[in-house]
Amino acid sequence: MEQHSPKEQRSIARLGAEQLDQLAAALGWLEPVTVPELRDLDGQLLVSDGRPAPEYDRLMRSFSEQRAVILVQRVDSQGRERNTTIRLSPHGMLWQEPQDDGSVLLRGAAGGTLYPVLIDWMGLGPRPAPAHGVVPAEVPKDLMVRAVDFSQGPDGPAAARHQAAAAVRGQSPQIADDLEAGQADVVVLAAEWDDGAGGAQARLMGVDTPAGMLVHSAERRFLGEKHLLEPAPAWVVWHMTVASLPGGEDIARWGQHA
Amino acid sequence: MDASQRLEHPQFAAALEIPQRWEVDLSGIGDGLVIVGDDRPWSMGFVPTVVFTQAPLGQEHSTDPAAVLDSQRIVESTLAEQLRDLRPLHLDVDTFGFLGEQQVHGVMRVASYTTAEAVPVMMHQWVARCVGVELSMTVTYPTVDMPTWSEGGWSLANTLEWTGVS
Numbered sequence: 001m002e003q004h005s006p007k008e009q010r011s012i013a014r015l016g017a018e019q020l021d022q023l024a025a026a027l028g029w030l031e032p033v034t035v036p037e038l039r040d041l042d043g044q045l046l047v048s049d050g051r052p053a054p055e056y057d058r059l060m061r062s063f064s065e066q067r068a069v070i071l072v073q074r075v076d077s078q079g080r081e082r083n084t085t086i087r088l089s090p091h092g093m094l095w096q097e098p099q100d101d102g103s104v105l106l107r108g109a110a111g112g113t114l115y116p117v118l119i120d121w122m123g124l125g126p127r128p129a130p131a132h133g134v135v136p137a138e139v140p141k142d143l144m145v146r147a148v149d150f151s152q153g154p155d156g157p158a159a160a161r162h163q164a165a166a167a168v169r170g171q172s173p174q175i176a177d178d179l180e181a182g183q184a185d186v187v188v189l190a191a192e193w194d195d196g197a198g199g200a201q202a203r204l205m206g207v208d209t210p211a212g213m214l215v216h217s218a219e220r221r222f223l224g225e226k227h228l229l230e231p232a233p234a235w236v237v238w239h240m241t242v243a244s245l246p247g248g249e250d251i252a253r254w255g256q257h258a
Numbered sequence: 259m260d261a262s263q264r265l266e267h268p269q270f271a272a273a274l275e276i277p278q279r280w281e282v283d284l285s286g287i288g289d290g291l292v293i294v295g296d297d298r299p300w301s302m303g304f305v306p307t308v309v310f311t312q313a314p315l316g317q318e319h320s321t322d323p324a325a326v327l328d329s330q331r332i333v334e335s336t337l338a339e340q341l342r343d344l345r346p347l348h349l350d351v352d353t354f355g356f357l358g359e360q361q362v363h364g365v366m367r368v369a370s371y372t373t374a375e376a377v378p379v380m381m382h383q384w385v386a387r388c389v390g391v392e393l394s395m396t397v398t399y400p401t402v403d404m405p406t407w408s409e410g411g412w413s414l415a416n417t418l419e420w421t422g423v424s
Contacts, residue, residue, distance in 0.1 A: 112302070112378040115370055115401045116343040129350045235348040235368035235408075243405040248301040251402065 007054035011108040013040040020096075020104055026050065027064040041103055059108040062087055062094035067254045068193030068246050072121040074208075077161060077182035079150035084121045088114065088193070088246070090254045095121075111251065115242075122187050124238055127212045130172060130231030136217070137167040139229050144205045144216050148186045164207065164229060168214060172231045178209035185209075193246045196253055202244035206237050213237050265294065266421065271312055271391045272355060274418040280308075290391075302377045306399035306407060308414065312391050321387040323351045323363040330365045330385055341371040343378075354384040354395070355418030362388045362420055370401060380404055382411040389422035 015023065019038060026035035026047045038047035045053045052060035068088040075081050086095040093114050097105040109117075119125075146160035165179035178184050189204040207214040213234050219226040232240075263280070266273035269287045276282075276294060283293040290312035299305045319325070330349060338344045352366035364386025372378050378401040385394040395418070397411035 110376060112372060112376055113343075115378040116345055116372070119345040119347070119370060124345070124347055126346050126349050129348070129352075233348055233350075233368075238347050238368075238370070239404055239408050242401060247405070248400075248402045251301075 007057070009058045009108075010044065010055045011059060013044060013046055013056065013059065013106045014042050014099075015040050015104050015106060017102065017104070020106075023047070023060075023063070027052070027060060058091050059094060059106065061091045062089040062108055063106075065089045065091065066094075067250075068191060070118070070189065070191040070245065072118065073148070073186075073188040073190075074121070074123050075148040075150075075186045075188075077157070077184060079154060079157065082121070082123075084117075086114065086117060086121075088251075088254075093117075118189075118241065119238065122189065122237075122241070123185065123208060124234045127208070127210070127234045128174070129233045130212055134171045134231055136228035136230035137171055139164060139167045139216075139227050141225065141227050143167075143227065143229075144186065144188075147207075148188065164214070168229055168231070172212060172214075174211035175207070175209050175214060175231060178211045179207070183209055189241060189244070191245055193250060194254065195246070195250055200246075204237075204241055204244055206232075208234075215240065265292070267292070268424045270310070271389055271393055271420060271423050272310070272418050273421045274355075274414060276308070276414070300407075301400040301402045302375075304373070304375075304377045304379065304400045306397070306403070308411075309396045309398070311394045311396075315387055315390055315392055319387060319392065323365060323386070326365045326385055326387055326392075327351055330367060334367075337369070341369070341381075342374070343370070343372040345370040352384065352415075354386040354393075354415055355420055357388055357420040362386050364388075366415070378402070380408065382408065382415075384415045388420045391423065393420075 022035050022038055026038060035047050036050055039045055046056050066087040066089045070086040073083045084095050084097060086093060092108055092110050094106060094108045095117055099105060143160050143164060147157050150157055161179050165176040169176040185208045187206045187208055191202045193200055205216040212231055214229045215232040215237055217228050261278035262275040263278050265276050265282060267284050267287055270292055279297045281295050281297050292310040294308040296306045334346060334349060346369045348368035351363060353361045354364040355362050364384055367383040369381045379398050380401050381396060381398050383394060383396040399407040
């Protein structure tokens with residue numbers, strides 16, 4: 001059984017970027033430093049005497065005893081991002097919700113909440129299913145990376161999206177039209193976790209349009225790799241997501257070593 | 259492949275092969291309910307189930323998959339009130355078993371929700387109208403077991419035979 005402080009546990013804290021760094025330091029990440037006291041933007045005491053305040057014990061433990069980190073990024077055709085970082089621990093999960101004012105909401109919940117939170121941040125929902133038996137389209141290796149790289153301005157990502165549209169027009173003209181019209185978000189999921197054998201990583205990339213989704217994959221070849229984009233129902237993208245994340249055995253093992 | 263048993267009953271409008279170890283409850287067949295479950299819990303103590311509901315079709319019911327899809331769109335809004343954390347992931351026309359050599363067309367729904375016991379689960383549901391009944395098959399299992407179960411459910415839906423009620 002999990003051991004919790006008898007104090008009622010708070011599951012939400014609102015922090016500025018600087019406080020987030022201080023919190024990480026207080027919890028022994030980064031360079032451990034003594035943070036005698038830390039309050040969130042609403043004045044709630046998170047750390048006192050260099051230790052998590054009793055009400056935040058579980059939330060802080062999800063931070064300090066994390067076993068998995070999952071990054072979810074959703075980028076539209078204008079470069080607007082919707083990102084979160086989810087941390088899983090034997091004590092539950094914690095995720096960060098960036099706010100419009102630059103602050104970050106830290107939210108905690110039981111581990112099972114991972115799935116609805118992931119679905120929401122990936123933006124998955126019913127989409128038209130693709131035709132059966134569609135052959136994947138081959139795309140350049142860096143296409144998906146270019147589609148979300150707005151660091152040199154909007155031209156690069158726009159060109160990448162046009163290239164993607166041209167590549168998949170034969171598979172799904174509707175999705176190609178949405179890509180051309182800027183009605184397409186790129187969804188990226190990247191995860192790292194303790195698999196009991198030196199650590200595991202997973203990455204999944206897709207495109208979400210009102211006409212349907214595309215999923216990216218890399219096929220190993222004798223010489224190098226082949227990069228593919230293919231239409232897939234949203235639930236198949238979800239299946240691939242769940243299959244690429246820590247499984248029941250990982251989660252059970254984290255609990256044993258808590 | 260594991261040993262299988264044939265799930266069939268004179269009052270059940272379909273038949274299908276299921277794993278031998280699964281437990282079958284036909285006691286509700288008079289009300290059109292058949293419940294099948296694994297004989298052991300999977301993750302978080304949850305026992306995956308396959309639940310069939312069957313109701314006679316009235317004259318007003320079209321067997322056209324588009325009509326089934328329309329009626330399931332109405333169901334979609336009430337599901338959100340019944341199921342915690344419901345996240346619909348799919349609702350579209352799909353195939354659901356065979357009548358003789360012919361594939362039967364109906365609707366497939368996929369959704370994620372959380373049970374009353376706080377277990378995150380996936381629901382894969384097929385609904386079609388054929389041989390005078392509307393039949394639904396709902397496969398429910400813990401989300402973390404999706405890599406194993408989503409193909410299993412799909413395979414049940416694509417091997418089911420519409421036999422009709424004798």
